[in-house]
Amino acid sequence: MSSSGSKITEDEINHLISKLQELLPQLNRTRNGEVSASKVLKETCSYIKRLHSEVDGLSERLSQLLNSMDITSVDDILKL
Amino acid sequence: MSMNNPKQRLLLSGNPRGGSSSCIKSRFTRGFLRALIKMKKQNYNQPTSSSSSSSSRREAFRRYRRVKIAADKSMAVAAGSKRLWSRAMLSRIRHHQQQTWRYHRSTFNHQPIKVKRLVVEKKKKKKKKKKKKEEERTGDHHHHRPRGLRDAGELRKLVPGGEGMDICSLLDETAHYIKCLVTQVQVMKSIDQFYSIN
Numbered sequence: 001m002s003s004s005g006s007k008i009t010e011d012e013i014n015h016l017i018s019k020l021q022e023l024l025p026q027l028n029r030t031r032n033g034e035v036s037a038s039k040v041l042k043e044t045c046s047y048i049k050r051l052h053s054e055v056d057g058l059s060e061r062l063s064q065l066l067n068s069m070d071i072t073s074v075d076d077i078l079k080l
Numbered sequence: 081m082s083m084n085n086p087k088q089r090l091l092l093s094g095n096p097r098g099g100s101s102s103c104i105k106s107r108f109t110r111g112f113l114r115a116l117i118k119m120k121k122q123n124y125n126q127p128t129s130s131s132s133s134s135s136s137r138r139e140a141f142r143r144y145r146r147v148k149i150a151a152d153k154s155m156a157v158a159a160g161s162k163r164l165w166s167r168a169m170l171s172r173i174r175h176h177q178q179q180t181w182r183y184h185r186s187t188f189n190h191q192p193i194k195v196k197r198l199v200v201e202k203k204k205k206k207k208k209k210k211k212k213k214e215e216e217r218t219g220d221h222h223h224h225r226p227r228g229l230r231d232a233g234e235l236r237k238l239v240p241g242g243e244g245m246d247i248c249s250l251l252d253e254t255a256h257y258i259k260c261l262v263t264q265v266q267v268m269k270s271i272d273q274f275y276s277i278n
Binding site: 009012013016017019020023041044045047048049051052054055056058059060061062063064065066067069 | 116119120123140143144146147148151152232234235238239247248251252254255257258259261262264265268269271272275276
């Protein structure tokens with residue numbers, strides 16, 4: 001019973017990993033069969049770190065922009 | 081809500097793949113912009129006369145931190161409470177905000193904060209022990225795992241709330257988290273471009 005239970009979860013895991021692989025821009029999509037799970041995870045980690053640093057840089061730029069902006073242009077967006 | 085405002089259309093334009101992703105995008109955009117406007121008004125009411133360079137650098141850092149926290153908070157709110165990572169992120173932000181609020185209240189006496197940190201760490205240790213025991217009970221299928229999943233430890237640190245998830249939930253949450261991060265970056269980039277042009 002435990003082996004059949006783990007087989008099901010292994011397929012699930014492979015399915016989830018392939019879903020993750022689709023989100024990653026670096027991995028070449030034509031080589032779908034060759035990419036191992038560990039590579040997908042490593043790419044995922046580096047991709048998340050890259051996105052975090054992008055958010056940090058953008059937050060810094062926006063905080064500087066916010067400081068130098070006049071308030072009248074911002075009120076237009078308030079009408080959302 | 082009319083979509084006639086060209087600025088609004090400019091901000092919310094993007095590839096509308098799935099209904100859910102565009103909803104998150106618009107929710108995040110609205111929440112984040114509201115937070116930015118609120119921050120702007122607060123800055124307006126308290127003009128900072130920064131004479132020395134160090135204090136202006138500190139102010140700039142504080143402003144950056146506030147923008148980043150606003151971005152993360154509005155993203156977690158837009159993602160909804162059904163996601164483990166968004167709940168974990170929101171509780172982390174709120175907990176941190178409560179701690180800093182208490183620090184500002186008792187600026188003369190630093191000792192209570194140390195006590196609070198110890199208490200928080202003890203709670204964290206208890207949670208880890210409980211989860212380790214749970215994993216050991218259902219841990220027979222650990223041997224059948226594919227080899228690569230040893231790396232999941234680093235992923236757990238990156239995804240909010242990842243420490244306490246089982247591997248399936250972790251992978252699922254990671255996929256959603258990455259989608260939301262990409263949305264966040266897209267929206268922030270377009271806001272940045274929009275305001276640096278005008």
